[in-house]
Amino acid sequence: MKALSYEELRAFEGRAAATGSPGKDPVNAPMIRHWCEAMGDTNPAYEGPDAIAPPTMLQAWTMGGLSGYEGRSPAHDELFALLDGAGCTSVVATDCEQEYLRPLRPGDVITYDSVIESVSPLKTTKLGTGHFVTTRMDVRANGEPAGTHRFRILKYAPARRGSGAPPGAAPGAASGASSDASSDAGKKLRPRPVVNRDNAGFWEGVAEHRLLIQRCRSCETLRFPWLPGCNACGGQDWDTVEASGEGSVFSYVVMHHPPFPAFDPPYAVGLVELAEGVRIVSNVVGVPYDKVRIGMPVRLEFLRVDDELELPVFRAAEGGEV
């Protein structure tokens, strides 16, 4: 791990990340429709012959998709390599700001310039210590300025786990997106579940060794994992039923790579179909990873993982002799 001078990082401020890059598609009605459906935005301004694009779609027209970006300078990659080399291996998007200069309409051809606007001094946050990097993108439609999109990320070295954050309070970005490069030899704990008001009842059930499935009060459809509303009827009132604990392996994967702290590959992750009909992702225990099979009967039990965490897991009823 290499020490970084702030001067070295600041030298990137003002460097172009992309110049005159083309959007992959012109502004178009199908992308607008899909976006509005995904957002649940029924504003009539986004439909019909005089439709405009939702202003907040600004970034969508510049995204590279799976095939990547064209016309990028190496500045961004160089900055990230420098930060990676200094131990700031994790990244989280923190916020964005947009300014709209003119509406976008189907047929508009998009180009954009992107510049590394600022790199902050070293900052310590709850997630870890690192640098905020702000990129500004100036978007043009048919060559005219159409809007500005500022996007800020934090490139950071993750804070040591278990230093203050209460169980269940770990933000998703911290447990999901980070690549923990620390090399402490201490015992790694399994990631804490994110407990929120939508799923707290599930974890209260686990504490009492009951696997609770939500049931819609309107149409009685069972649902798992826990959600605020019913996918079948939209109803928001629900109660619970306790799973009998019987189930079978609906599908599974064997994890070899990548390694995660507290997990010892290879291991099997099962998608277990409960007797009640809903499915849950869990570990299949009591059988070697290479003996897990689709259709294998399993039975619920509760595994104490560490002092603070207990999880529902499923024991192979047949001891692997399938």
Ligand code: ZN
């Ligand atoms: Zn329902």
